[in-house]
Amino acid sequence: MQSQTSPDTDKRPVEYDPGTVEEKWQQRWRELSTNATDIRGADHPFYALMMFPYPSAEGLHVGNLFAFVGNDIYGRFQRLQGHNVFEPLGYDAFGIHSENYALKVGVHPGKLIPENIVNFRRQLERAGLMVDWRYTLATTDPEYYKWTQWVFLQLLKQGLAYRKKAAVNWCPSCKTVLANEQVIGGRCERCDTPVEQRFLEQWFFRISAYAERLLRNLDHLDWSESTKTAQRNWIGKSEGAEIEFSISGRQEVEPIRVFTTRPDPVFGATYMVLAPEHSLVQTLTTDAQRGELEAYLERTAKRDVVARKTSTEKTGVFTGSYAVNPAMGADIPIWVSDYVLMEYGTGAIMAVPGHDERDFEFAQAFKLPIVRVVLAEGEAPDAPLRSAVVAWDGATLVNSGRFDGLPVEAAKRAIVSMLQEHGAAHPVVNYRLHDWCISRQRYWGPPIPIIYCDKCGPVPVPEKDLPVILPYVEDFKPDDSGVSPLARHEDWYRVQCPQCGEMGRRETDVSDTFLDSAWYFLRYPSVGLDDVPFDPDITRKWLPVNSYIGGNEHAVLHLLYSRFVTMVLNEAGHLDFEEPYVRFRAHGLIIRNGAKMSKSRGNVVIPDEYIEKWGADAFRTYLMFLGPFEEGGDFRDASVSGVKRFLDRLWASVVTAVESGNGAGTSDALDVRRKLHQTIRKVGEDIPRLSYNTAIAAMMEYMNTLRRGERTPSRAEVEPLVQLVSPFAPHIAEELWEKLGRRGSVLDAGWPAYDPALVEEEMIELAVQVNGKLRGRLHVPKGIAEEAAVAEAMRDGAIAKFVSGEPKKIVFVPGRLLNIVV
RNA sequence: GCGGAAGUGGCGGAACUGGUAGACGCGCUGGACUUAGGAUCCAGUGGGGCAACCCGUGGGGGUUCGAGUCCCCCCUUUCGCACCA
Numbered sequence: 001m002q003s004q005t006s007p008d009t010d011k012r013p014v015e016y017d018p019g020t021v022e023e024k025w026q027q028r029w030r031e032l033s034t035n036a037t038d039i040r041g042a043d044h045p046f047y048a049l050m051m052f053p054y055p056s057a058e059g060l061h062v063g064n065l066f067a068f069v070g071n072d073i074y075g076r077f078q079r080l081q082g083h084n085v086f087e088p089l090g091y092d093a094f095g096i097h098s099e100n101y102a103l104k105v106g107v108h109p110g111k112l113i114p115e116n117i118v119n120f121r122r123q124l125e126r127a128g129l130m131v132d133w134r135y136t137l138a139t140t141d142p143e144y145y146k147w148t149q150w151v152f153l154q155l156l157k158q159g160l161a162y163r164k165k166a167a168v169n170w171c172p173s174c175k176t177v178l179a180n181e182q183v184i185g186g187r188c189e190r191c192d193t194p195v196e197q198r199f200l201e202q203w204f205f206r207i208s209a210y211a212e213r214l215l216r217n218l219d220h221l222d223w224s225e226s227t228k229t230a231q232r233n234w235i236g237k238s239e240g241a242e243i244e245f246s247i248s249g250r251q252e253v254e255p256i257r258v259f260t261t262r263p264d265p266v267f268g269a270t271y272m273v274l275a276p277e278h279s280l281v282q283t284l285t286t287d288a289q290r291g292e293l294e295a296y297l298e299r300t301a302k303r304d305v306v307a308r309k310t311s312t313e314k315t316g317v318f319t320g321s322y323a324v325n326p327a328m329g330a331d332i333p334i335w336v337s338d339y340v341l342m343e344y345g346t347g348a349i350m351a352v353p354g355h356d357e358r359d360f361e362f363a364q365a366f367k368l369p370i371v372r373v374v375l376a377e378g379e380a381p382d383a384p385l386r387s388a389v390v391a392w393d394g395a396t397l398v399n400s401g402r403f404d405g406l407p408v409e410a411a412k413r414a415i416v417s418m419l420q421e422h423g424a425a426h427p428v429v430n431y432r433l434h435d436w437c438i439s440r441q442r443y444w445g446p447p448i449p450i451i452y453c454d455k456c457g458p459v460p461v462p463e464k465d466l467p468v469i470l471p472y473v474e475d476f477k478p479d480d481s482g483v484s485p486l487a488r489h490e491d492w493y494r495v496q497c498p499q500c501g502e503m504g505r506r507e508t509d510v511s512d513t514f515l516d517s518a519w520y521f522l523r524y525p526s527v528g529l530d531d532v533p534f535d536p537d538i539t540r541k542w543l544p545v546n547s548y549i550g551g552n553e554h555a556v557l558h559l560l561y562s563r564f565v566t567m568v569l570n571e572a573g574h575l576d577f578e579e580p581y582v583r584f585r586a587h588g589l590i591i592r593n594g595a596k597m598s599k600s601r602g603n604v605v606i607p608d609e610y611i612e613k614w615g616a617d618a619f620r621t622y623l624m625f626l627g628p629f630e631e632g633g634d635f636r637d638a639s640v641s642g643v644k645r646f647l648d649r650l651w652a653s654v655v656t657a658v659e660s661g662n663g664a665g666t667s668d669a670l671d672v673r674r675k676l677h678q679t680i681r682k683v684g685e686d687i688p689r690l691s692y693n694t695a696i697a698a699m700m701e702y703m704n705t706l707r708r709g710e711r712t713p714s715r716a717e718v719e720p721l722v723q724l725v726s727p728f729a730p731h732i733a734e735e736l737w738e739k740l741g742r743r744g745s746v747l748d749a750g751w752p753a754y755d756p757a758l759v760e761e762e763m764i765e766l767a768v769q770v771n772g773k774l775r776g777r778l779h780v781p782k783g784i785a786e787e788a789a790v791a792e793a794m795r796d797g798a799i800a801k802f803v804s805g806e807p808k809k810i811v812f813v814p815g816r817l818l819n820i821v822v
Numbered sequence: 823g824c825g826g827a828a829g830u831g832g833c834g835g836a837a838c839u840g841g842u843a844g845a846c847g848c849g850c851u852g853g854a855c856u857u858a859g860g861a862u863c864c865a866g867u868g869g870g871g872c873a874a875c876c877c878g879u880g881g882g883g884g885u886u887c888g889a890g891u892c893c894c895c896c897c898u899u900u901c902g903c904a905c906c907a
Contacts, residue, residue, distance in 0.1 A: 226826060226902095233825060233903070240907085260907060273907095314905090344906045351907090357823095358905050432906060555902085589901090594833090625847070626834065631827085634834055642847045648862095685838095694836070697846035704846090767842035772888040774842060811887050817841050821887045 016651040018615020022731040026125060034745050035087075035130045039525050039538060042084035047542050048075035049521055049581070051550030051558070055091045055116040055138075057101055060123040062597070062605040062623070062635065063551070067587050069620045070629045070690065071549040072129045076727035077687045078547075079130070080751040086542060087130050088524040090137040091117055094145075095513035096174060099444035100191075103477060109444050110472060113140055123607060128616045128730050130747070135527045139516035144523065145446035146467030147533035151519050151565060152438075152449060152511060153460050154572055160206045161438075163458065168437060170198040175478040176441045197301065200482055202439040203448060203509070207564045211235050211431040213578075214563055223584040224630065230555040236432025241416045243350065243425040245272060248322040248331045253283055256323055256334070259345030259430050262352070264411040266327040266419075267400040268373035269350035270363070272334045273316065275342040276300045284334055286320025293317045293336060300338045314339055314362040325350075326424040327415070328401065337362065345430055353388065360388035373399050374408065436561065438512040443476035443485045445510030453497035453504035462498050468506070484508040517558050518565040521545055521580060534574075545581045552586035559584070585690055588632020590623075597635075605635055617729035618644040624692035624728060633693075646700050647732055650725060653706055653713050654736045660712045672717055673758055675705040680754040683724045692728070699724055715740060720752035768793045769819040770802040778818075786812040793818060 029035055050071040053064045068089070075087040093113045102109035117138060124131065137144050155161040170176070173193040188195055207214075215235045218228045240261035247253045256272060274281055276297050285293050296317040316337030325332050339358055340349050353363035353370040363370050372385050377394030395408045403411050419425035439448065447468045449461035461468055471492045476485050486492060487508040497504035519533075525542045526534040544566075550558075562580050570578040592603045610619045622643040627633020679702040686695035702721060706713050719740055726733035726746045737746040766778045766789060776799040778792050790810060793799050803822055811819035 229826060230902070236903095236906070238906075258907080262907075339905050341906075349907050356907070358907080361905095430906085552901085622847095628835085636834065636848070639834065639848045645862095646847085693834095694846080697836070700846055765842075769842085769888070772841095772886090777842065809887060811841090813841055817888090819841080819887055 016648065016732065016735075018617060018647075018731070021735045022126075022128065022616050025731045025734045026128065028734075029745075032745075034747065035132050036134065037084055037086040037132045039086070039135075039542070042086075042541065044083045045542050046075075046078045046083035046085045047521075047525075047545045047547070048078060048085055048087045049524075049545045049548045050087075050089065051548075051554060052090045052092050052517070052520065053120065054095065054097055055093055055113060055120045056097070057105075057112065057116055058599075059116075059119055060607055062607055063590055065127055065607050066590050066623050066632070067549060067551065068124070068129055069127065069623055070587055070692065071547075072131075072620075073624065073687065073692060073727040074547060074549070074690070076130055076730065076747065077751075079747055080723070080727070080749070082750065085130070086132065086135075086525060088135045088137075088527075089124065089129065089131045089133075090520065090524070091120065091139065092513065092517050092520075093117065093138045093140040094445045094510075094516050096176065096440075096442060096444070097513075099442060099476070100174065102444070108472070108474070108476070110140075113138070126611055126616055127607070127620065130730070135524050137520065137523055137527050139446075139513075139520065142467045142469055143530060144520075145470075145516070147523065148446045148511065148516055148519070149449040149461070149466050149468060150463060150533055151515065151569075153463060153466075154574070155205055155565075155568055156460055158568055158572055160209070160568060161203055162206065163201055163203055165199055165201050166204075166437070168198055168200055168202060169195045171195055172480070175480050198482065200439075200441075202437050203450075203507075203511075205436040205438055205564070207436045207561070208431060208433050210564055210567055211237070211433045212429075213567060214433075214560065217563075217579055221579060221584070222582060224552070224586045227552060227555040227559065227584060227586050230552070231560055234433065234556040234560065238430050238432075240428060240430060241412075241419075241425050242346070242428040243326065243419060244423075245323040245326060245332075245350065246424075247284065247334075248324050250321070253280070256280060256348050257346045258348050258350045259428060260350065261430075262355070262412070263416050263419075263425065264397060264403075264408050265352045265355045265373045265400075266325070266350065266415055267397075267403070268352045268354045268371045269325055269327070269332060270353060270369045270371055271332050271351045272323050273337045273340045273349050273351055273362070274319070274334065275340040275347040276336055276338055277342040278336075278340075278347045280348075281319070281336055284319045284321040289318060289320035293319065296336065314358070314365045316362065316366065318366075326419055326422060333368070335362075335366070343434060344432065354385055355388055355390055357388040357390065371399060373397055436512075436514075436564075438515055439509040440512055441482060441484045441509055442478055443470075443473065443510065445513065446470065446516070447486065448507040448509055448511050450507035451495055451497055451504045452507065453500060453502055455502055456497055456499045456504075458507075459497055459499050459504070465498070470510070484510060486510070514557055514561050515565075518561040519569075521548075521562070522566075522569075522575075540576065543575070544577045544579060546583065548581040548584045549587060550584070551589075555586065585630060588627065588630055590626075590632050590635050592635045593637075594634055610640065614640050614644050615647075615731075617732045618647055621647070621696060621728045625696045627693060629690040629692050643696075646696075646703060647729060649703055649707065650718075650721065651732065651736065653703070654718045654722065654739060657713045657715050657718045658739055658741075660714075669711070669717075672705055672713075674761065675702050676717060676720060677754040677758040680720060680724065680752050681759055684751065684754070687727065696728065722746060723749055723752050764815055766815075767817040768796070768799050769817060770799065771821055772819060775799045775802050782815060784814075786810065786814075786818075789818050790820070793820065 048071055050068050075085045079085040098109045098113060102112055139145060152161060171188040171193055173191045174188060215232060215237055218231060238261050240259060241263045242257050242259050243263060244255040244257050246255040314337065316335045319334045319336060321334045322331040323334050340347065351359040353359040353368060354372045355374050370385060374389060374395050375381060375398050376389055381398050397403045397406050397411050403414060406414060416425050416427060447470055449466060449468045451459050451461060453459055471489065473485065473489055475488065478485055493506040493508055495504055495506055522534045525538045529535055566575060566580040567578045569575045591597060592605060595601065595603060597604045618640060622640045625643055626635055679698050682698040683695045699721065706717060722733050722736045723746060733746045762782055763779055764782050766780050767774060768776045768778055776796050780789065780792060789812065803820055807820045807822050809821040
């Protein structure tokens with residue numbers, strides 16, 4: 001090919017066999033501990049974290065690998081920059097996922113999970129990740145969940161874990177309680193069954209107390225904007241007022257409190273609505289209405305959450321009682337309806353049917369009065385009100401006594417302060433964020449470390465007694481008793497109270513998987529230490545995490561919970577930082593041939609098959625090449641060949657360079673040298689931006705330059721390229737590094753420097769436009785002056801013919817373009 | 823309904839703060855070497871036109887010497903949230 005010597009034999013492609021090369025280097029990395037991180041001795045620690053996978057029976061998914069490779073490239077790059085990089089990986093092995101699969105195949109999860117982990121480990125090693133496997137963990141290890149239980153106890157100690165009987169989301173299929181976050185559109189996130197309501201005693205974490213801090217800190221985090229937005233929306237801060245409505249003729253009953261972001265139309269509040277679960281419902285129901293109301297409550301309780309939350313049909317019952325509208329003192333009826341949700345605000349509303357669509361529908365259905373109190377800009381006061389008018393900008397009040405004519409914004413403030421003087425209102429900030437229910441009535445999780453004692457109540461298991469081992473039980477199938485399968489094992493749950501020594505009973509619920517993953521990053525560098533969850537010196541050195549890469553599906557759940565737990569541990573004095581991840585980037589999703597991958601479609605990419613066929617290096621590089629890392633892309637089988645071809649050519653170039661003995665000195669061809677230095681700069685700029693696809697394209701471009709014409713590349717021309725390629729295709733890079741006669745891992749060779757003088761071209765192509773239209777290109781010296789450029793342009797007939805007479809204006813962008821306006 | 827992201831060749835995708843649209847790769851066309859090639863190498867490849875040129879970044883307006891990029895109005899896709907008061 002490039003060689004001029006014996007064209008006959010050299011036309012033969014120089015190919016390499018990825019299988020042999022990759023096996024050799026993976027073995028060598030193991031023998032030489034190339035990927036090991038010196039945790040205690042590191043001078044320049046860099047913690048490159050990736051979200052750990054759930055070790056499924058199906059094995060590693062390309063989506064996992066896409067994320068891991070993306071993180072690995074970043075980590076390897078940091079190492080080449082001179083950092084001590086720690087790139088650990090473990091397994092998120094507890095949870096409903098594993099348990100359901102175990103139930104399906106009838107094998108105990110305690111047997112399945114270790115098998116899956118072995119398979120995952122094999123697949124991960126094959127991918128050539130720079131992971132230090134001495135520091136791996138599985139959330140199912142007692143040495144790990146001992147400390148998950150410890151985290152629970154810290155929250156309890158801080159008063160942030162509490163028990164309450166609450167309406168919870170109950171999945172009748174999984175037979176367990178779900179967190180709000182696990183309910184998608186009223187259905188179970190895992191099995192898509194409509195979720196029902198149940199009332200159970202649950203353990204909650206008071207994350208709502210941290211809403212403001214979780215929100216505020218986002219402003220200073222170097223995170224993907226989309227992730228921050230998702231968290232902001234989830235926290236859902238809204239500012240408004242709480243208004244009290246006293247009960248007409250019943251001073252002894254506490255007033256109904258409502259939260260509203262729109263206090264201005266209070267004069268139009270013609271009735272009130274309580275959520276069916278509201279505590280005042282019984283008190284306010286008159287005897288005459290009781291029968292009808294009880295029937296309604298029963299109906300709504302049975303009604304599944306989907307129907308309740310998605311149907312727009314309004315149902316409800318009058319309680320028989322009246323409240324006093326504090327604005328003008330009128331009595332307004334109090335209704336009960338399931339369109340008001342107990343979870344938001346106070347579970348009660350003042351209904352303003354003139355200006356709220358839901359209230360309007362309800363008022364129409366039950367023939368309640370609708371009053372107009374807000375006028376949209378330019379609207380006549382006597383315009384008929386056919387639907388709710390939700391007006392804001394430029395709207396003014398009517399039928400609101402002395403507030404008539406006031407713009408909405410001013411009216412909001414004026415009305416709240418008027419009501420406030422009467423003690424009937426005060427400004428309030430409300431959040432959508434609910435407390436985190438961590439109880440699960442399941443088997444496959446860490447038991448919550450609590451012992452119930454008749455005398456002492458709930459008593460925390462003393463820290464010295466941790467872990468509370470999850471016992472091996474054969475019948476781990478959940479039932480609909482509302483309690484965990486562990487509650488069927490008296491020998492396990494009957495235990496002495498740690499305080500008084502009387503017989504007590506263990507908490508039989510286990511904790512949410514999200515608690516396992518809320519602190520795992522703290523454990524990695526301290527894996528192996530069994531007297532602390534995380535060593536203070538090690539933690540000071542390695543945390544917070546420098547770079548975290550993961551999927552945006554965890555934008556609100558895992559990322560919010562781990563931030564919360566970090567804040568709490570910080571307050572308790574266990575950590576000296578309150579945000580766990582300095583930088584977070586969400587990777588994109590991979591689709592296949594334009595369609596979502598799914599088992600049912602049968603279009604799932606199985607990494608093993610591709611690695612077998614193309615090699616891990618080509619597969620890794622292709623994954624990074626198929627689209628922008630943060631956006632994902634379309635996996636097309638036919639396209640892998642392009643990347644493989646690039647690696648083949650890289651191999652061939654290095655081999656011929658070495659064989660030709662073409663000096664290790666500087667390269668002879670100036671244009672090749674320039675391109676090399678431009679490539680070094682480009683790749684070095686692209687990797688930190690996670691713009692991997694363009695970094696690879698740049699290397700391919702350089703390869704094309706290298707191969708142009710009948711020439712043999714020199715070592716100096718190929719050696720830096722091997723370094724640039726190494727984060728993407730580490731095995732071939734190592735092999736070629738060795739072929740080049742270099743000792744040690746290419747990982748420790750550093751990152752090549754570029755010469756700024758060579759990056760800049762001396763001659764450039766100057767685009768010449770006439771009236772903004774491209775008319776020609778000039779090959780001119782970089783620093784050419786405007787006058788010289790114009791003169792040069794006018795000598796070019798193809799350009800000059802568009803210019804007649806004196807130009808009106810000349811726009812000159814040095815080094816780029818000349819625009820002659822005539 | 824609300825919120826996020828995105829619409830560029832046959833396809834995946836490039837284009838930093840407005841400045842040569844289509845880098846890189848796949849595919850395709852032609853050629854070389856071949857018993858053969860789904861290997862390799864070389865050349866070409868947005869559309870139209872013999873050409874000079876013209877048209878082109880979802881559609882329509884606008885700002886500008888100049889717009890894929892900025893502004894306004896639509897359309898489409900996609901991902902979250904969703905009776906949130």
